[in-house]
Amino acid sequence: MKLYRPVTVAVGVLFVLLGGLTRLLQPDSVYEDPTRIITRGAIGEDVRYFDSTVTVTRMRFAKSFAENKDDSPRVDTEGVFVAVEYDAVRGTKNPGNNDVTLTADDGSVYKPVTEIIEASITFAEPGFARSGALVFEVNPSDVVGLTLDVHTTSFFNVLNQDLAIDLGVPDEEIAQRSIEQAEDQYVIPDSVTRVA
C-alpha cells in the first residue's frame, strides 16, 4: 500500500493553507485579548459601542445614597459611594448584555451595589436613548485612576467591544479632595427614555 499518495499530500497542503487563511481573518492590531477591542473615553465623551453610543454624563462621590427622595431607606458605607450617570443611545444592532465594573490603579475591582437593580448599561429600543445611574461602593484609599469598564458578555463568537471610560481621578490629591467634598446623600435619578 502506498502511504503518501498525491491526494493525501494535497489534503495536507490544503489544511496548511486553511490555517493561514484563518490567520488572515484575525484583526490587524495586536490586543491583550485578541477577541476584544477596548475603546477608551472620558466623562462627557460620546463613545461608540457597536453601533450604539454611550456617554458618561456625570460622576459623583457620596457618603450615602437612596433610591428616591421620600420613602426608600438610606444606605450607608464605611467607604464611599461612586455614582456614575450615563446616557445610552441605542443603534440598530442589538448591543446585548454587559457587565460593568470600576477599576482603580491599585488593582481594586468594584461592582455595582446590590441595593439597586441596575447593574449594567441598559439600552432602550433602537432609535431611543436611555439615561441611567450606577452606584458602586468603593474603598476610599484606592480611587486614583478610577475607570468604568463595560464588558460585553453576550457574544463569544464575534470580535467583542469593551469600553474603558476614565472617570477623571488622576491623582491622590484630587481623589482626597473629591472624597472630602462628597455629597451627604445621593438620590438616584429616575431613568428617562427619550427619542434620540
Next chain:
Amino acid sequence: MESLDDVIDAMIADRVIHRHRRKWLIALALVIALIVVLLLTGGFKEHKGRAVPTFDAPTTVQAGRFEYGFTEAKIIRRPKTDYSAAEAWLQVYFDLKNIDTETKAATSMQGRLLRLVPGGGAELIESNGASCHDELNVVVVYGLPSQPCYAKFDVPADYAEDVVEIAVLAEEYKSDEGTMGADEKPYWHSAGVPHSVVRLKATIETEKDE
C-alpha cells in the same frame, strides 16, 4: 494409537495436579472464609475523624477570599398560624470581610461556602448567603473594614440544638490544567474545599405574633 510416553506423561501430570490438591482447597476455603468475615464486620472501611480543624466561637476564620468573625447563632422559630405551617431557621452571625489580595475584586459571598453540619451523618445544609444591613448577597468590597452579616439555614421546625456546627468552605485561587487546552490564567474556583468547622452556642427565639 497412544504411545506409552503419552500415557506416562498423562499420569505424571495427573499426579502433579493431585499432589497438592488438599492444600489448595484449604487455602481457597480460608480466603473465602476471610472474605465472609470481612463482609460481616463491615469491611476495611477507614474510620476517619474530621479532616479539618474545629474552632469554638467567637473565632475568626480566613477561608478563601473572605474573613469570617463568627459571633453567635440563633434558632428562630415561627409558630404555625391558620395559614402557614410552623417553620424554623438558624441564623449565624459573623463579621464578613473581603481579603481577596489576588484580584482585589468586590464580590458577594456564595451561600454554599457556609454549611450547617446537622450531625449523625445527615446531609449538610447550605446557607442562603450573607445578608448584611438587611440586604441579601451584598457585594463585599476589598479594602473596607468587616461588616456584621448573618447567614440563614433552613432547619426542621422542631430543630433544637445547644451547639451548632458550621462548616466553612474555602474557595481556591488556582489555574486549570493547561495540558488539555484550558486557559492557564488562575481564577477563584467557587466550588470550595473544606476549610474548618466552627462550633457556636445557639439560642432559641420564637417570633411573636403580630
